[in-house]
Amino acid sequence: MIRRSPLSRRASLAAAAVLAAGALLLTACAGNAEPGPTSTEVTADPSASVAIRLVLEPGNLDVRETAGAALDQILIDNIYQGLVSRTAEQEIVPALATDYEVSPDGLTYTFTLREGVTFHDGQELTPQDVVWSLTQVKQNPAYRDSARLANVQAIAAEGQTITLTLSAPDSTLLWSLTGRAGLILKEGDTIDRKTDANGTGPFVFSDWKQGDSITFERNEDYWGEKAQVAEVVFSYIPNTQAAINGALAGELDVLTGFDANLTDQLEANGDFAVVVGPSTDKGTLAMNSTRPPLDDVRVRQAIRQAIDKDAIVEALGAGRTQFGPIPSLDPGYEDLSDVAPFDPDAAKALLAEAGEEDLDLTLTIPASYGTTVTQILVSNLNDVGISLNVTTVEFGAWLNDVYINQDYELSFVLHTEARDFENWANPDYYFTYDNPEVQRLYAESVASTDEAEAEALLAEAARIVSEDMAADWLYNGASVVGVGTHITGMPSTNVNERLNLAELVEGSQ
């Protein structure tokens, strides 16, 4: 999935950048997702209603067919659950299953289904619901992530035991089951899934005011520990300034998708603290290597070496540099900064060698990303003799021109999805990157039954992708969240992707 949200505005205060960097360091030291800006204990208010600003509103609520991180972000974990889930640290943990086991040959997955779980409409969760849900996803190619269950041959239930039998080992299966492919829905549910939701999670869908807000209420019959707040209101506010105004006027409790450069503004009166956590957002500069002059690896390398990644991270006020396709939160990550370090002189030399000293290139970028990154790109590339024409398009047009028709030279979008290396092993993807060696390594990694081996294979493949200069990675974004000092338990890792609110607490100190 690709995040369409605004990138944030231009850096203006060095102080803000320093502050944000400090915050990043702090969270890095703390090393967990429980930052809570307050150190003092709060008394939980069980009747609290917490207003959270989100940027991107879903088009509809159908998790089966509709794409977009906006849906995963609020619905998974809070409303819908799978047999397994993932923690903020990206670990796989049991959810609707009390435990699970994988056979040594990697071909049989056995889950014990939790008892006493009910759907929000009051009906009990049965093993048959699980078999039905997974079978539906597997059999219906129109459903999201259907292909992720491709290796699953049989899904069966006996008592509370659910067994998945695979035709070949799949090291990505458990992870896939923590996402859309593994969500457990009620068999034959008749609700209109576009505007309603019926799951097993700690929150119940209550109301959607289109173009405005979505409201969840606490699930009083939840099988696990009940949510600590009575109500969560997601306010969809694309405009960052409006969100800050709302926060300062006391109308919002949490701001996600926050611009780290505006930290001072939000923290000014002491009611908010900005929390910076890691994310799997990858600011990806795709290079169409099927097109001259970008089919010349020297030109692609020159572009990479011309771009000052540190300057980009500094201008954004948060995040870190990334030099390969895998971000630090994902398996297979390796520091690849040695592959194409910032070196304008080397870039010029490479261009001269390739006979491309006066180059005109076009960058296609969705309008929602703002201008911070493009300004740096234009100036950096200009320094080595490349004039960059920036074509700003709407996301729909980007999908059409770049994603479907692959009609572009350079493209920038933020890829938010965790563990999405598969796109580099897919020659049809809009990256236009086609390397059989990478495809083989990825397939081997998927087929591996040993976690460490699977990771090593991914790392090896990722290095090749980077060395092939398949694209450039401008930065690894951060989750920047403004949290009211009266709020604790707000997740801070990868919140664009998932926002588990089970531990959210509003209270007085």
Added chain:
Amino acid sequence: MIRYALNRVALLIVGLLVASALIFLTLRVLPGDIAQLIAGTNSTPEQVAAISDRLGLDRPLPVQYIEWIGGLLRGDLGASLLTGTPVIDELVQKAQVTVPLGLMAMAVALVIALPFGVLAAVRRGRADGTALSVGAQTLAAVPVVWAGMMLVVVFAVWLGWLPAQGFPRGGWDDPARAFQSLLLPALTIGIVEGAMLMRFVRSATLQAVGQDYVRTAAAKGLTRNRALVRHGLPAVGLSIITVLGLQVAGIIVGAVVIEELFTLPGIGRMLVADVGNRDLIKVQSELLVLTGMVLIIGFLVDLFHRVVDPRQREAE
């Protein structure tokens, strides 16, 4: 008169038809496929095709157009491609924000423009009249967004008197709260529009001062100002109604910006979101309703003029 009205009605219908065809075609020219937007990235061509098929997007354009117009004639604006919700339901819901917002903005604009506009005309050439004119020029040049931000900073963030953004989730269930939510946005549009309108009122008044009948009245013994108020201003009022009619379109455009800034769930924000989502049926019906409103208001203003202003009939 009846012939004139019938002519105008026929023109109105032709106008709506042309508008509907233009809206339909323009939206089809937009790059970006709704099925692809729903399916998103990392989707397979089968997923996209299945969605496209279910939504009926692969049918020929004339069929889609005729179906849409047929629905409209039966009073059916269609349903959102994304959520299946009837368009009319959402329009009615969003109109509860945008229509009061527009009316309040217009009221603010009139309260500013009428007295100060007339005053600026009457006091022309003197210090206070010049100050008013310069003030109006300046205010009219202020970007709406900036004016809105200033009002928010002062009245919401510093003073805490009014909400900075949003509309109560219960809508008009709590009228006081709903009214408060619209106050700053309405002031923002109203002040800027009012300043523009004030310049118009001033020049219309100046023109009226120079008219023969005002001078005649003055010659008959009325003071110049009384002659102006009794005989000149009704004529000014007439032309202001025309301008106000034209301003409806301006206020709708202003609403798009202001609703975004104040995150009001109104028609403006809905349109922007729907275009972004390529929810074509919804956008085209919404646009046609808005176009229809502007055309009908123009039609009513024309008829009204015809009835009230004798000069128009004589001119024929």
